[in-house]
Amino acid sequence: MELITSNKVVGGWHKRYRHTSTTTQCDMTFAIFLPEAANHGKKVPVLYWLSGLTCTDENFMQKAGAFKTANELGIAIVTSDTSPRGESVADDPAANYDFGLGAGFYLNAIMPPFDKHYHMYDYVVSELPQLIKAHFPVTEQQAISGHSMGGHGALTIGLRNSDVYSSISAFSPIVHPQQCPWGVKAFTGYLGIDTSIWQQYDATALLSQQQFKQPIPILIDQGDADSFLEEQLQPWHLQKVAENINYPLTLNMREGYDHSYFFISSFIDEHLHFHAKHFS
Numbered sequence: 001m002e003l004i005t006s007n008k009v010v011g012g013w014h015k016r017y018r019h020t021s022t023t024t025q026c027d028m029t030f031a032i033f034l035p036e037a038a039n040h041g042k043k044v045p046v047l048y049w050l051s052g053l054t055c056t057d058e059n060f061m062q063k064a065g066a067f068k069t070a071n072e073l074g075i076a077i078v079t080s081d082t083s084p085r086g087e088s089v090a091d092d093p094a095a096n097y098d099f100g101l102g103a104g105f106y107l108n109a110i111m112p113p114f115d116k117h118y119h120m121y122d123y124v125v126s127e128l129p130q131l132i133k134a135h136f137p138v139t140e141q142q143a144i145s146g147h148s149m150g151g152h153g154a155l156t157i158g159l160r161n162s163d164v165y166s167s168i169s170a171f172s173p174i175v176h177p178q179q180c181p182w183g184v185k186a187f188t189g190y191l192g193i194d195t196s197i198w199q200q201y202d203a204t205a206l207l208s209q210q211q212f213k214q215p216i217p218i219l220i221d222q223g224d225a226d227s228f229l230e231e232q233l234q235p236w237h238l239q240k241v242a243e244n245i246n247y248p249l250t251l252n253m254r255e256g257y258d259h260s261y262f263f264i265s266s267f268i269d270e271h272l273h274f275h276a277k278h279f280s
């Protein structure tokens with residue numbers, strides 16, 4: 001593991017690393033915020049953050065404004081990249097922003113040529129947490145959150161692994177990818193046309209089929225001025241299923257907010273407090 005940058009912030013540390021991933025078969029970068037409490041080796045719980053289309057590990061760390069509250073609550077934050085990268089990694093032939101590089105959709109691709117490197121599901125579920133536990137003072141307590149495509153990742157990974165995360169949250173998530181253009185494009189390209197394989201990566205399908213071990217709480221914030229709301233995000237699909245099965249999901253619609261990190265930075269403190277409450 002190679003340290004790329006290290007910056008002291010609010011008494012804790014923000015560090016970026018590069019490592020060779022056996023899961024994605026390429027070099028990956030990630031970032032970690034360690035609160036002041038961890039400076040002397042005290043173990044802290046970890047929130048994993050998954051970003052949206054076009055992002056890297058950097059967007060959240062630079063724009064979300066999460067450090068002060070995470071430091072007060074004694075929570076580490078890990079941000080993953082959004083896809084494998086490198087010269088050998090296949091991209092969208094048309095180089096669009098919503099498929100290929102920067103758009104890994106947190107799944108394990110099975111369609112060539114993407115099946116070689118696009119294993120973001122396994123990377124986030126297994127390799128990254130193992131690396132974090134091996135190198136940093138963290139407890140076994142984990143929560144997961146994300147934005148947009150990363151909200152989809154947080155919901156699907158959190159539900160399918162509800163025994164290892166204590167809570168899930170999301171900003172402006174894609175909740176029903178098999179029924180929106182971003183999701184259909186990605187799933188067709190990475191998984192093929194057999195939609196039975198898609199179900200394991202669709203939060204609304206997972207919830208309606210009760211594909212979770214424990215009903216860990218879910219918090220979602222969504223801006224009503226988000227230009228992707230009607231066509232891509234459609235949180236009401238997930239909300240309806242949650243109501244039907246009496247699942248602990250809170251959806252906050254936020255008047256006037258858009259899809260950007262201005263929105264995330266406005267409510268990130270509430271999400272950090274939500275996760276802190278469920279680390280016990």
Ligand SMILES: N[C@@H](CCC(=O)N[C@@H](CS)C(=O)NCC(=O)O)C(=O)O
Pocket residue numbers: 051052053054055059063097147148149259260261
């Ligand atoms: N129209 C945008 C779509 C991508 C987008 O809005 N990405 C969101 C996640 S879905 C984001 O977080 N962008 C980076 C940022 O705001 O820092 C683009 O082409 O970049």
